[in-house]
Amino acid sequence: MQFGIFSVGDVTPDPTTGRAPTEAERIASMVTIALKAEEVGLDVFATGEHHNPPFVPSSPTTLLGYIAARTKRLLLSTSTTLITTNDPVKIAEDYAMLQHLAEGRVDLMMGRGNTGPVYPWFGKDIRDGLALAVENYALLRRLWREDVVDWEGRFRTPLQSFTSTPRPLDGVPPFVWHGSIRTPEIAEQAAYYGDGFFANHIFWPPEHTQKMVGLYRQRFEHYGHGSADQAIVGLGGQVFMRRRSQAAVSEFRPYFDNAPVYGHGPSLEEFSAQTPLTVGSPQQVIERTLGFRDYVGDYQRQLFLVDHAGLPLKTVLEQLDLLGEEVVPVLRRELAVRRPATVPEAPTHASLRAAARTQLQGSTR
Amino acid sequence: MTGRRLAVVSAGLSRPSTTRLLADRLGEAASAALEDAGLGVDLQVVELRDLAHQVTDNLLTGFPAPPLRAAIDTVVRADGVVAVSPIFAASYSGLFKSFFDVLDADALAGTPVLLGATGGTERHSLALEHALRPLFAYLRAVTVPTAVYAATSDFGTAEAGGLDERIGRAAGELATLVAGRPPGPPPVPSVDPTPFAELLAR
Numbered sequence: 086m087q088f089g090i091f092s093v094g095d096v097t098p099d100p101t102t103g104r105a106p107t108e109a110e111r112i113a114s115m116v117t118i119a120l121k122a123e124e125v126g127l128d129v130f131a132t133g134e135h136h137n138p139p140f141v142p143s144s145p146t147t148l149l150g151y152i153a154a155r156t157k158r159l160l161l162s163t164s165t166t167l168i169t170t171n172d173p174v175k176i177a178e179d180y181a182m183l184q185h186l187a188e189g190r191v192d193l194m195m196g197r198g199n200t201g202p203v204y205p206w207f208g209k210d211i212r213d214g215l216a217l218a219v220e221n222y223a224l225l226r227r228l229w230r231e232d233v234v235d236w237e238g239r240f241r242t243p244l245q246s247f248t249s250t251p252r253p254l255d256g257v258p259p260f261v262w263h264g265s266i267r268t269p270e271i272a273e274q275a276a277y278y279g280d281g282f283f284a285n286h287i288f289w290p291p292e293h294t295q296k297m298v299g300l301y302r303q304r305f306e307h308y309g310h311g312s313a314d315q316a317i318v319g320l321g322g323q324v325f326m327r328r329r330s331q332a333a334v335s336e337f338r339p340y341f342d343n344a345p346v347y348g349h350g351p352s353l354e355e356f357s358a359q360t361p362l363t364v365g366s367p368q369q370v371i372e373r374t375l376g377f378r379d380y381v382g383d384y385q386r387q388l389f390l391v392d393h394a395g396l397p398l399k400t401v402l403e404q405l406d407l408l409g410e411e412v413v414p415v416l417r418r419e420l421a422v423r424r425p426a427t428v429p430e431a432p433t434h435a436s437l438r439a440a441a442r443t444q445l446q447g448s449t450r
Numbered sequence: 451m452t453g454r455r456l457a458v459v460s461a462g463l464s465r466p467s468t469t470r471l472l473a474d475r476l477g478e479a480a481s482a483a484l485e486d487a488g489l490g491v492d493l494q495v496v497e498l499r500d501l502a503h504q505v506t507d508n509l510l511t512g513f514p515a516p517p518l519r520a521a522i523d524t525v526v527r528a529d530g531v532v533a534v535s536p537i538f539a540a541s542y543s544g545l546f547k548s549f550f551d552v553l554d555a556d557a558l559a560g561t562p563v564l565l566g567a568t569g570g571t572e573r574h575s576l577a578l579e580h581a582l583r584p585l586f587a588y589l590r591a592v593t594v595p596t597a598v599y600a601a602t603s604d605f606g607t608a609e610a611g612g613l614d615e616r617i618g619r620a621a622g623e624l625a626t627l628v629a630g631r632p633p634g635p636p637p638v639p640s641v642d643p644t645p646f647a648e649l650l651a652r
Contacts (some may be wrong), residue, residue: 273644
């Protein structure tokens with residue numbers, strides 16, 4: 086089981102002081118947060134990709150490459166990579182390059198983004214959103230798996246005898262997750278390829294997640310990648326902790342009340358009851374998180390959102406300390422006990438390389 | 451005896467509310483007409499005032515809180531709907547519109563709907579035709595021909611062509627439509643995706 090954090094990279098004023106970080110401060114804090122994640126023993130850092138204010142991470146591989154150079158163990162990922170508006174040729178190259186620099190500590194989560202206007206900024210039409218996700222990803226897979234690609238599609242100029250460089254590290258493409266809140270076709274796409282499926286699982290009631298993960302598992306089995314309980318599932322989650330539950334609630338409330346997305350709407354208590362948001366003691370976070378598998382089954386990756394809504398860096402780092410020291414060790418232990426041996430771990434570069442070698446030996450025999 | 455489900459949506463804000471009064475009379479008249487036709491009726495009232503915060507929350511978060519979810523289910527599973535709004539600033543109230551904004555776009559497609567409205571003076575009665583009816587046309591609901599407007603003055607008279615008669619006519623029209631359709635919930639929206647081979651071939 087992998088544990089980590091995912092960041093939207095929003096620049097939001099701290100509602101208790103009114104002060105927003107500069108872009109430079111926010112970018113630096115994302116790096117600090119990622120380094121801290123490794124230091125406290127988390128496995129994954131994932132960054133969003135956005136091309137409009139108030140968000141800073143427009144260039145994920147630049148950020149992740151820099152973090153790669155300053156970490157040893159941390160797996161670097163995205164949440165999400167825009168498969169609709171990025172040229173698949175550029176994704177293939179950027180992430181293969183990052184894979185080499187990070188010595189394989191890279192995977193990606195594909196997403197369609199939730200900002201309509203981003204499409205024309207990159208010469209695309211939002212009405213083609215789903216079709217772009219399908220065609221671009223099919224091309225991306227070929228660019229990583231075939232040394233020379235001839236290709237023709239609807240959305241970009243044809244390719245003739247094209248080789249995307251560098252080739253993936255050890256000939257093994259990065260593992261891919263597909264992220265979605267409620268588009269069944271994305272669960273279908275993940276299942277078709279036997280890729281991972283990541284349910285956003287924040288800001289929405291768990292019933293949505295349950296439905297989408299259930300569909301993905303069922304279709305994963307349908308396409309012959311294994312049994313439904315062997316499908317590769319990731320979940321988001323949102324937490325804020327203090328040792329005393331009431332201290333967590335009173336400290337987080339102004340951030341909650343003014344947060345982008347859900348602020349000025351339901352109360353913290355209502356939203357905590359209706360979505361997986363957990364504000365309280367580490368023990369409460371442990372108990373709530375252990376309950377996720379009741380409706381999605383045994384899963385492979387848990388990412389927490391801890392750095393949005395204008396929370397100060399110092400507070401976020403304290404959250405990471407609590408996650409690393411008190412929450413994740415217990416979750417690792419408890420989830421390992423509950424997990425049947427037939428449920429696989431999330432693929433990594435090492436496991437995919439080993440699998441590729443076994444396959445190669447099998448075919449040359 | 452086969453049952454039919456009627457949902458009455460009232461967007462009145464005061465208590466007691468004239469809008470609720472009209473909504474109840476329309477609901478009762480429609481129930482009576484269905485019972486006269488030998489059909490059992492399950493009548494549920496959705497009082498939007500009680501859900502006002504949750505409707506706003508749904509606009510902000512994109513999902514309904516459980517009580518609002520229950521109200522939405524009542525309305526979208528009904529065999530017939532009575533929808534009544536006060537007329538504010540020449541149109542339905544914001545709360546009334548917001549409730550129908552948070553329904554799925556096709557949730558009321560094909561559902562018979564009786565429209566009603568209340569106002570201080572009869573001068574606003576055509577808001578039913580200019581505002582409410584186009585909204586339900588967009589939702590592809592089947593609105594009955596008679597929409598009922600009740601001004602304050604209507605509650606004081608019993609003359610021919612008055613409120614009682616309009617309520618009776620509209621309720622009869624709704625009952626005829628509801629009775630003529632098979633009862634039961636609309637098909638549950640499916641999450642079955644397009645098979646991937648089809649998506650690739652597009």
